[in-house]
Each structure stands twice: as structure tokens, then as C-alpha cells.
Amino acid sequence: MQFKDVVGQKELKEKLVSTVRDGRVSHAQLFEGSMGYGGLPMALAYAQFISCRNRGDDSCGTCPSCIKYNKLIHPDLHFVFPVNTTKKIKDKPVSNDFLSQWREIIFERKYFTEQDWYEFIGIENKQGIISAYEADKILTKLSFKPFESDYKIMIVWLPERLNQTSANRLLKLIEEPPEHTVFLLVAENANRILPTIYSRTQRIRLQTLKEDDIVEALKKLNFTEQEIFTASRLSEGNYIRAIQSLQVSESAKLNLDNFMQFMRLSYKNDILGLMDWAEMMASSGRERQKSFLGFAERMVRENFILNKKIEDIVYLGFDELEWARKFSAFINDRNVAELYKQLNICIPQISQNGNAKIIFTDLALKVKELIRGKN
Numbered sequence: 197m198q199f200k201d202v203v204g205q206k207e208l209k210e211k212l213v214s215t216v217r218d219g220r221v222s223h224a225q226l227f228e229g230s231m232g233y234g235g236l237p238m239a240l241a242y243a244q245f246i247s248c249r250n251r252g253d254d255s256c257g258t259c260p261s262c263i264k265y266n267k268l269i270h271p272d273l274h275f276v277f278p279v280n281t282t283k284k285i286k287d288k289p290v291s292n293d294f295l296s297q298w299r300e301i302i303f304e305r306k307y308f309t310e311q312d313w314y315e316f317i318g319i320e321n322k323q324g325i326i327s328a329y330e331a332d333k334i335l336t337k338l339s340f341k342p343f344e345s346d347y348k349i350m351i352v353w354l355p356e357r358l359n360q361t362s363a364n365r366l367l368k369l370i371e372e373p374p375e376h377t378v379f380l381l382v383a384e385n386a387n388r389i390l391p392t393i394y395s396r397t398q399r400i401r402l403q404t405l406k407e408d409d410i411v412e413a414l415k416k417l418n419f420t421e422q423e424i425f426t427a428s429r430l431s432e433g434n435y436i437r438a439i440q441s442l443q444v445s446e447s448a449k450l451n452l453d454n455f456m457q458f459m460r461l462s463y464k465n466d467i468l469g470l471m472d473w474a475e476m477m478a479s480s481g482r483e484r485q486k487s488f489l490g491f492a493e494r495m496v497r498e499n500f501i502l503n504k505k506i507e508d509i510v511y512l513g514f515d516e517l518e519w520a521r522k523f524s525a526f527i528n529d530r531n532v533a534e535l536y537k538q539l540n541i542c543i544p545q546i547s548q549n550g551n552a553k554i555i556f557t558d559l560a561l562k563v564k565e566l567i568r569g570k571n
């Protein structure tokens with residue numbers, strides 16, 4: 197990770213660069229702020245900069261140290277983050293057991309929340325912790341001299357998750373640091389950190405991002421100008437929130453496309469088309485299917501209201517409304533209750549791992565009959 201890969205935060209980047217230039221790299225620093233402001237990517241970019249052999253205003257990205265940093269495999273870079281037991285790792289889980297997934301989520305998303313991480317490693321119903329057992333591993337890792345750099349760097353993500361014992365052990369290390377060691381702590385809720393640790397770190401507060409910086413970063417992704425503008429507006433300076441709102445609108449668009457296709461095929465009495473449609477839905481994953489069914493229910497409800505000309509209480513998006521002005525004629529007193537019921541019974545069936553192909557085929561044929569009945 198280089199500074200150029202971190203969204204915004206220009207002043208902070210300059211400040212961090214100057215600490216290295218002036219030889220004032222403090223041995224324990226705490227990056228503080230919502231994950232969407234970029235604490236983790238910033239700590240990674242800083243660590244890479246400290247270790248780079250050919251740095252300018254940013255790390256070079258191409259020296260032997262940077263090449264290892266790009267892959268997050270530098271021997272002097274260490275990580276600690278909250279974990280818990282999984283189906284595979286049943287006893288005394290530590291960060292090292294999850295290192296390949298940790299690299300993967302950083303490469304894939306760069307910005308992610310604590311909950312994203314737990315879902316990524318499949319412990320979403322549990323709280324991750326940094327255990328005393330982990331603290332012992334930290335001691336071992338830091339007992340060696342740096343292999344290739346001037347410093348060993350230990351990034352501790354979410355020190356809030358240290359328990360009392362592990363926090364005390366880490367505290368000892370911060371109080372009497374091993375030579376040539378830099379601790380970069382990345383926290384979201386500083387008031388949940390042991391005060392004795394907090395008071396011994398140099399604090400770096402991450403500010404909310406500027407809207408322009410978020411727009412700039414989103415432009416590299418595949419979205420329209422309007423979508424980017426809306427997402428950055430809704431983000432409140434938080435990059436993760438901006439991404440989440442784009443994902444929501446993407447999923448809504450997909451649902452609308454699938455629903456319109458479903459209704460067109462039903463109206464045309466296109467049985468083969470409906471079979472293909474059902475197969476496409478069946479192959480799309482349970483969460484996607486549930487999202488679609490919930491969306492379809494809402495569309496039936498809203499179109500019925502529109503048909504009754506009670507437009508004031510219609511909650512449709514712009515694209516949805518445009519289409520619904522014509523389509524709503526097909527949702528009426530005769531079929532609305534039954535359409536709603538047919539969609540509604542599919543949701544628990546999908547949740548309980550029913551055969552999606554059978555469920556969607558059955559749904560398609562029933563809905564077709566209901567749509568085609570005399571209006």
C-alpha cells in the first residue's frame with residue numbers, strides 16, 4: 197500500500213512523511229477514527245514508507261522492500277488482529293492462522309469494517325478477540341532483530357479487542373519496546389482501549405474525508421457520475437459508507453431488471469423464457485434470491501397502490517416509477533393478494549435451503565397465470 201492508494205488525508209500523509217525524513221518515528225502510534233476514514237490503509241502505507249529503500253514523497257513501490265510490502269509478506273512486517281474459533285481452527289486461534297485471509301481482504305477491499313472481517317473469516321456470530329496466547333506470539337515475533345529493514349513494524353488492528361491479560365502484556369512491550377520496533381495501533385473506539393496503553397502512544401486522529409476526495413476515489417470504480425455524486429453525499433466523509441450505498445443501489449438496479457424481465461415474460465406467456473429466468477435466478481445465490489423476493493413483494497404492493505391512483509403514498513425510486521406507470525395496470529384487486537402470497541411463501545423456502553430451481557420455476561408459472569388473468 198502506498199500513500200497514493202489511501203483516499204484523501206493529504207495533511208496527515210505529509211505529516212507522516214516528515215516524521216520519517218526528520219528521523220522522529222515514534223515507537224508507538226495510535227491511528228484513531230472510523231475504519232471508513234482509512235486508519236488501516238494509512239498505517240500500511242506508512243509502514244511501507246518507513247521501510248522503502250528509495251522513497252520520495254511516497255514509497256517507491258518497486259524496491260525489494262516495496263515488492264514484499266505490496267504482497268504483505270515482508271519479514272519485518274507483523275500483524276495482530278481479532279480472531280475467534282472457526283470450524284477449521286478450534287483451539288487457541290491466533291492472527292497467524294488467518295494471515296492469508298487477512299492479506300486477501302486487504303487486497304480485495306482495502307477499506308473494510310470489523311464486521312466485514314468477521315464475515316470474511318466466517319465468525320460473524322462471534323466477537324473477535326486478541327488473546328493472551330496471541331500476546332505471547334507477539335513477544336516471540338519481536339524478539340528477533342529486523343531481518344531486512346531498519347525497523348520491525350507491528351500493526352495491531354483494533355486494540356479494543358485485547359483482553360485484560362493480553363493488553364497488559366502488550367503494555368509491557370510498549371513501555372519497554374524491543375529495539376528497532378514500531379507499533380502502529382489502528383483503533384476505532386479509543387475509549388475502549390486500556391488507558392495505560394492509550395496514554396503511552398502518540399495519537400493520530402483521522403479526520404472525516406472531504407467529499408471531493410471520495411468522488412475522486414470512486415471515479416476509479418465502474419459507476420455513473422450521478423451514482424458517485426449521490427454516494428459521496430450520503431457518505432458523511434466515510435469511504436466505507438460511500439461504497440456500501442453504491443452496492444445497495446447496484447443491487448436495487450439488478451432486482452428491478454430481474455423483476456421487469458419476469459413480468460414481461462409472464463405477460464407474453466413465454467414459458468421457455470420463464471424457465472430460463474427461473475434457472476438464472478436459481479443460480480444467483482441465496483442472499484441475492486431473498487433480496488429479489490423482498491423487492492418483488494414491494495413492487496407488487498407499490499404497483500397496486502399506483503393502480504389505485506394513490507400516488508402520494510407510493511415509495512418507488514425514479515426508474516421504478518417510470519416503468520410502473522404502465523405496468524401497474526396489471527396489479528389489481530383480482531390478483532394482488534395471491535401474487536403477494538406466492539412471493540411470500542418462497543422466502544422461508546429459500547432460507548431453508550429448498551431447491552431454488554424448483555421454487556423459482558413454480559413461482560414463475562403461478563405468477564404468469566396471475567398476471568395474465570383478465571384485468
Ligand SMILES: [Zn+2]
Nearest residue numbers: 248256259262
Ligand atoms: Zn520502495
